[in-house]
Amino acid sequence: MADRNYLIGTAGHVDHGKTELIRALSGIETDRLLEEKQRGISIELGFAHMVLPSGRKVGIVDVPGHEKFVRQMMAGASGMDIVLLVIAADEGIMPQTKEHLEILTLLGIPRGIVVLNKTDLVDEEWLDLMEEDVRDKLKKTVFQNAPICRVSALKGDGIDALRREIEALLAEVESKTSEGPVRMPIDRVFSVQGFGTVVTGTLQSGTVSLGQELAIEPGMILTKVRSLQVHNQKMKTASAGQRVAVNLAGLEVAEVERGSVLVSPRVFQVGKILDLNLLNLASAERPITQRQRVRFHLGTTEVLGRVHLLDQEELAPGQEGFAQILLEEPVLAASGDRFVLRFYSPTQTIGGGKVLGVASLKQKRFKQSVIEQMKIKDLGDPLDLLEKEIAEPRNSSELLTRLQVNRDELDKRLGSLEEQQRVEILPADETKLYWSSEAAQKWRAKLVDIVKAYEESNPLRLGMSREELKTRLGVQWPNHRWQTVLEQGAIKNYYRVSGSKVRTNVNADLPLVIAKRLDDLRKKWQDAKLTPFDFFSVAESLGIPKIEASEYAQYLCETGEWLHIEHYYYQRKDIEDAQKNLLDFLKSHEEIGVSEARELWGTSRKYAVPLLEYFDSLKITKRIGDKRKLY
Template identity: 70%
Template sequence: MDERHYLIGTAGHVDHGKTELIRALSGMETDRLKEEKQRGISIELGFAHMMLPSGRQVGIVDVPGHERFVRQMLAGASGMDVVLLVIAADEGIMPQTQEHLDILTLLGIPRGIVVINKADLVDEEWLDLMEEEIREELRETAFHEAPICRVSALTSVGIPNLRQTIDGLLAEVESKNSTGPIRMPIDRVFSIQGFGTVVTGTLHSGTMKLGTELAIEPGHILAKVRSLQVYKNKVSVAEAGQRVAVNLAGIDVAEVERGSVLVTPNVFKVGKILDLKVLNLSSADKPLTQRQRVRFHLGTTEILGRIHLLENKELSPGQEGFAQILLEEPVVAASGDRFVLRFYSPTQTIAGGKVLGVAEFKQKRFKDNVIAQMTLKDQGDPLDLLEREIAEPQTVSELASRLHIASNDLEASLKALEEAKRLEVWLEDETTLYWGTGSAEIWRSKLITIIKVYERTNPLRGGISREELKTRLGVTWKNRRWQTILEQGSIRGYYRISGSKVQTKEGVEIPTDISKRLEALRAKWQLVGLSPPDLTATAEACSISKSEAPEYAQYLCEIGEWVHIDQFYFSQKDLKLAKERMIQFLKEHSEIGISEAREVWETSRKYTVPLLEFFDNQKLTKRNGDKRTLY
């Protein structure tokens, strides 16, 4: 039995027998709403499944055909491997058939079968004529070479042949990626008493397991998988390509909307501006214009937005071009996703195409560099695209997860980039990190510029602190990776690290005027011994303002000339002398009190007490009541 998973679906005009056809194929009823049964048309998506002659089990999506329910049709078409374009033998191609056909073309559905249904209503000659007419009308579409099957869903004539044809097409279909991150557009949300919130959809990528923590995007609402069903059977694992019902723990049904996406947390980008390659349908009767308000359909999502054309004043029918869409709400999107655009009012399919990526800002129009970037995103060299994606250091597994590529498939490309010196290799513990050379050089240039500016602005601070540098760079990496890259960069000689401070490799240069003030301050302290003066008053006598004085003192402490004890600043030279005198006294007398220390150090009680406590903290002495002994 084939272990891959597939999804087939229907498309076509209302009342051409799509639901009846699925019933004939699978034996299952997909109309579940009372209104659907009463009116005889599908309003919501319907789902079924069947076993093919080869042993493949496939999911089936029954989509509404009525023009009022195209949104549901778009949601259902998301993730289809094969589509059955259903055309009634007694009516032929109708307006809604054409719109469904346009949507399928724009979504890039890879394979299709034309099903001429209701063959029992007409004679053989009419069927021949209808097939010839359909083939002619499909000549300029993606269905021009699609196989045609004549069936009667009512009498089951032709149904076995249709099953064989579906089976044959699926043999050519590539399996969806079960090794990447989880991504499942949600097409139904409901609650079951005793179980809680349930969402359903087609699992586009990844493998879902019980207990897995997932995020509902947009909104980043976290929930755990409590239970799973595939084709109404309880399972512990669901794989890409399967129709899945997920019971989520820790979330209320009111928090989830149809159109949201269930994903592996922190993998997929969410944004309100997308880079696009747009095709205006040749059947459209109007051009697509700048800032035109449209309905944007992606997966099961529908959001209003405005088109921002980048290389054309307008897109005429049949014309293709680069654009952005400025959405009114955020959406989950990835490069390569297919989308459809419909008029805001009246709702009519007009265009569609491919998502090139989530953008951070709106681009300027008619700019050569912008068009070049879009072209590269659309059809660039795979190595160029990979290098651009490694904009920050990442492991192979992180890259594989984000790009939805198996780790093994990445290794050859990474090796080629490394050999071409387009990739830097770093280490985090024993794990290899990869970083695009261009991105790494730009990052370092920015880092060094920040350090230089900080040193010029704050020459006495001995460089910028690691945490402030991280904030100014806007780094969002985990702290371990940040510290690893920072320290290895210092080892590679890009800059210097001194404790918690980062400096340029040349070090901080103290301006002449500040050096003169420092010398004046030092000179004052050379004469005071262990009775240092008030910092603020003495600094002002050296032309140092009250607000700047602490910074001068801190600088002298950091370079080891001064030591800050309590509210006083002592010179290191005088402290060393005090230490020697006290050790000598204790060797002779075994203990020392405040009055003896004051005499030994020739200073007042005001300074003696903090000095004694300092030496206690240094574990030079140990306090016993009012006396100190050597530690």
């Protein structure tokens, strides 16, 4: 029990008694601004906590009910486990109650309790009629089966029964995970004299500890945790599900906006284009149209953007479809996040739904392949989603970030794919790379096709350079990963890698005209020995076009027949003989000069000096003054 943390929130029309209800439950006053006290309504988010009959301590967020403060209401709803829908018994469901209900539905708040407040103002008969009316109006909402509790927050009637109902409902709620990266949408930012900047929010995942390095996103502003408070008590750690106040080091209040997110650095994706499953509310008065400007709410963030519909001309009230949101400012988002859309003007809630992921580009409309990918993201089996993420090789850390699952769940999914032979596992230094078997096969087939076409067009080049192949394949991976994947494919014999070249496994015969020219060069060089000819002059005399000549020489070098030393080409056999003669000479004479080498090899000084320097580079000989000795 102790490690499970929950957050209860309120919703409802202005002046229906939400703040008074929280005061009755917790004994804490959540109206903290002078304006709030003077006007009798909540403007900003208020926070409290209470102890349930079991001894469990839970957080409470009091959100504003007035129409002008719906943005704050949506910020407060982020992270709620249970919502208390507060309805005044003397007034019933009002316009703002309906909008709050729609927002809670769009945000996917799973459970709630209807609190019929101010029972002290009406008689029993009226209460029965009001409860029947409320139950009827809540049909087809997330509260259609919710329990109804009658209370008078002012007099304390029914409060204990409400606490017991909350306790029972919490038993059904799955607690947020304290594993994985930290993620906390920021709903308040302020400064405390002597301490500096403090941010508050509900910790959605991970654990925050004193001294921990975190980041403010968007913007990747690095900071460290100076101190922590949970329920007004100093703590060394805070875990997912708790309301947390974090004192951050080295930050000014002006650097942090509400709507930012406190996260583990370099983990979450930030972008200005999001893939969405979008629902237009049935209560909306008009369709959502292509490129319509809207207010996009995600967690505590509000950003302006335009809707880019992918599978429909327009989204009529009650309809659902795939879309992208093209935002004016970047946001941090993850697959599965819930969002709300409101009209730009007037600011009325019109729709919302689920984020399917951060996108790198704007997609074409009505393209079947795009829509199919959206369906996989939206409804796909967990294994299909994982397989999509490993369409290119990734390590487990990258997959944990992209899928937002814990390690046990990831290992389980990877194990299932491995059993079904749907994943390849490549060793890479101290980690492993996971690659969809289907994607890997298609990628290698494409690689072989590219290299084969290159070999057919360039028969003398003995394969394609790694870098040119990387460009042709459009690989964007880090270079180390590219080299690892390439070499692992060669180990499995899909193709050959030799030095900087990649070749197919087929040794195709050279065209006859090229093969004859090569034979002519070989015959000519048989007589050259250690006094080689000028290669380009000989090539021209044999009918080899000047623009192609160097490729013939390179071919003979790459096949190991020739060696290129200084500006000259030699038969490898002649150089090996020269090396043997040099070693035999030095064993009996200890040292050799240029003139002696020239006589030993039967060549001129023009060729003897480069040859001696070549053997120096191989550490066969070592130059001392004008002489060479064995190294």
